Amino acid sequence: ETGVTQTPRHLVMGMTNKKSLKCEQHLGHNAMYWYKQSAKKPLELMFVYSLEERVENNSVPSRFSPECPNSSHLFLHLHTLQPEDSALYLCASSQDRRETEAFFGQGTRLTVV
């Protein structure tokens, strides 16, 4: 498998649930990103990991908790979400934190009920 793969593609969760989104990249990149894509809003960069260290956290609520165990995998742990957190969550990877050269996964469509 090549590129950036995200699982699951769709997720429905209640506000009291705990779930995790997974991202895997097969491109040999050393930086990974989480984005939130909501209707009528610009794409929001949530977190950036470089060499498995979190280097950017853009004022994201603590109910979103990222984890990067190695340079190929990135997780987003979710707990006690709100309905307004429903969105498409995109993962991306690049070499050397060059966001402008990132490759994107297909996204996880999250619905919080």
Added chain:
Amino acid sequence: AQSVTQLGSHVSVSEGALVLLRCNYSSSVPPYLFWYVQYPNQGLQLLLKYTTGATLVKGINGFEAEFKKSETSFHLTKPSAHMSDAAEYFCAVSRAGNNRKLIWGLGTSLAVNP
């Protein structure tokens, strides 16, 4: 500060017609400019980018864009629309040089009618 404005959240064209998607930017420093495409249920894919050099940039799938500094624009065009071009298109800007953070537009949804 930088910003991006995409004029028209929805554009509809007939198959075979010219596609024109508008993007204007605001930047106090030389910009890098990008167009991305998002097909239904897919992630974002880079269509083309302008960094330096020739102001007319050619991308994938027959798209091109021209950087016009005097108009602060980077409009995306394609001479003849195909049904497969139906997608969401995003314009983005970043600072030239080492700061490579992207500032995104809201997107334009392109519909292609038979």
